[in-house]
Amino acid sequence: MRWSRFFLYTKKEAPKDAVTPSHIYLVRGGYIKQVAAGIYDFTPIGKMVLDNIREIIKNEMDNAGAQEVMLSFVTPYELWEETGRAKKYGDELLRIEDRKGQKFVLSPTNEESVVDLVRSYVKSYKQLPINLYQINLKFRDEARPRFGLLRGREFIMKDAYSFHATKEDLDREFNLMQETYENIFSKMGLDFRVVEADSGAIGGSGSREFMVLANTGEDDIVVCTECNYAANIEVATKKHIKKENPIKTEIIEEVHTPGKKTIEEVCEFLGIDPYFSVKAVVKKAIFDNKEEIVVFFVRGTDTLEETKAKNAIGAVDLADASEEEIEKAGLVPGFIGPFGIPSNIKYVIDDDLRMAEELVCGANKKDYHIKGAGLLDANLLGNLTVYRDIAAVKEGDLCPECGKPLKITKGIEVGHIFKLGTVYSEPMNATFLDENGKAKPFIMGCYGIGVSRLIAAAIEQNHDEKGIIWPKEIAPFLVDIIVSDVKKEEQLSFAESLYEELKKAGAKPILDDRAERFGPKIADFELVGFPVCVIVGKKLKDGKVEIRNRKTGEKIEVNKEEVFEKILEVLNS
């Protein structure tokens, strides 16, 4: 490509609304242009990066035996009514009507479509397993799109759906997909982790997320400092250890704690370690058909993990409870504890408190706490007591696998694989006949990769203060040939012949033959982020040109005769 004719225009100034590096550099580098909130145009160079990523994904998916399809983007609303997701998905599902008033949705994901496709052809276990995938546009009407391509409303996703006769075969495919994903992200040159994850609204029995490690990530992930345990904080667990409270109380007693409502206040007032206090977190739990006040008890030093809490009671959602709602339920805000709690209140105690002794907790009575309480005997509390893991893992907690300290890092979710089971095939009545001629619903898995998000994630992980540093596997061009002064005939003709040579060798060159000075050209090289550049400039008359490595910053001066070999050397280093 000759830059002088290339539809690529960089900017010196960052757009005022961009805050993350990937968003800033994608816009400044001329890769994307915003059209509306969370919707972007891709310029030719942006499309090249997208295609490079698609190519890697396609190769690996095909290798794994999956078959590429393309499901319709505009799909009938009816299909969404079949599974009940029309309601559940909420406002994120963009509904539209055609001229006849027939309802459609813009696909945010395609479980319904693919089940509809497969059920119309597949009737026998002999046709299984099947894995169908597509790399296609998606639309989710996010309440708050942000950070450029990291969270768009319109985006490109690779979604795959597998169909099996048995759970064992699903497990096999699930593992194969995990391997395939690991290959894909490794090939792209990304630093990532596979983590245990919550299945969320999509349902199913198991899921793993693929996280690109980056400071700007929106997800907290828990990783072990020793072994390879890694989990999303929404599901991460820790090893429970029993610490002895140095303070031994003779008797369990109520103590007067006037106006001391927070853990901090109570513990300071009583002179105890907050680790041995019980924090009550009151939430309004929303179920399909009702709302209910639920109390969650965790250690004073812990915080409630809402996803875990939600799963513990099977609620659809948790909302903050107002002081009035708490009082109306018969609770005393600031003095809530597991002992003597009104019998109509549902509550859950964190696993870490199981068998804990010498605790301080609310007495369910204004201005009183209980000292010396123990959870040795659950019967004290009645048999409704439920212990679940509901506290968020924090830095320094111990690994559930090996017992070494855990740490928390930020990640960008670029892939997610699920064991769906029959949650879609059953309601959609998608069945096959097994060996005994009996109709059974398909057992399904689904596997997603955020393709356009990967572009942003790759930049979040690979940039400096000057611009993008593309991993060469996805770089739009590999070698930027800078002609320092295009009016110098010898510079231009040397650069042109080098360009032809590199092009023939498949080294994806771009020739910067614009009528610009050296400054803007080298700055654009760094901003747009090509792996290597060759500077054909004033030293050419001494037979020398310069090669620069974008990533290492290394500069080498070489004789013009050996430049071709040296470039390939740098590229392959």
Added chain:
RNA sequence: CGGAGUGUAGCGCAGUUUGGUUAGCGCACCUGGUUUGGGACCAGGGGGUCGGGGGUUCGAGUCCCUCCACUCCGACCA
């Protein structure tokens, strides 16, 4: 969806408080010239429904009403 902002040339902004000639500046763009290894310089030039609609006024970018769009924090998010 709650809270806070912003909207003036392709991009970044000033002007709005206190209404008053023809709405400015930097970058980018066009023409000519000089420059040519880190975002050059000189001269000339083009480009505006001041987010939309309504109102107040002799007069509105500026005041009032209303709608819209976009951004940030949070909630949300396979």
